Amino acid sequence: MAQSPPETPFGTQEAFHSAFAELYPRLVSYARRYGAIFPEDIAQESFVILMQREVAVEHPTAFLYGTVRTLSLTERRPMKNQNLSLEVVSEPGLAGGADDQVLNQEVRERMRLLSPTFREALWLFVVEGLSIREISDILDIPEATVKTRIHRAKAQLKDQLNPSGGVHVLV
């Protein structure tokens, strides 16, 4: 008698395995960027919380990133750094290791020069490859705000490449 495979937030068990294999290192890296002391634990806890839910989430990826973000900030809270966010802790040397695995020195420097407000949205969009909708869910801000931040980050990047001046139009 054939037994039906148990469902997961990502579909079949095989789909769950492949999703876990792809997302887990990214989530660990993301937690590390927030200066989490135990980023692996936070990433694993996020998966457990996702699978514990009785009601399926619409965007599991966004849910996982949002949970990692919340848990990382909560972990730092006893250190009285409640206002810390990715913008603050992603300075080179503070959360070292995460960037080194993904970005080279030049890219890190460009990201560092960006306004902290736009850096997180840019990171999630470009490096993590998340959609505007997912970033909106993770940061709990409107999609239009996410787009605005990304476009302004783009303008700042252009300014970095063309410091002599020039007019940028937000497209």
Add this chain to the structure above:
Amino acid sequence: MSWSDPARRFEPAEDSQLRAELRDLLGLGPMMAPSAAEPTAELKALADDLRREAQRRSRTERKRPTWGLLAAAALPLLATLVGLGGWGFQQKHRADDLAAQTQRQEQELTRLVASHRTELARERQAKEEVQHQLQLASRKEIRKSEPFLVIPVGSPLKVTGDDYQRVKQNPQH
């Protein structure tokens, strides 16, 4: 992403183009396709462990009370409130009745007092009238019974006992 995710599937082309432009500006190069390599046995085991942990927590975790349970818990309180409300309404009704009754009694008493006063005044007036009449009558009686001097005469006019003449008493000096 290799799994089905609606948000990823329906990403507009302009967003993908924007991502490509930004990667270019950052010097990251084109986005790498997800590796189709088979997950390692270690990662598979970890994923299964996490899944079992989630199932264990789901089984052991105390469930949040549902609306039905909350309603059942609130039912005694609701019944008490309804009972108290009904009792209060009844008491208010009784108090209103008593107040109306008291007011009616007060009005009746006021009316009785007013009628008694009128009657008393009438009787007092009648009494005064009677007293006035009595005084008048008394004066007349006194006038009738004023004293007269009786002077005997030598030869009575009649043999009868009326051998005296009435004269007015002279005023005394």
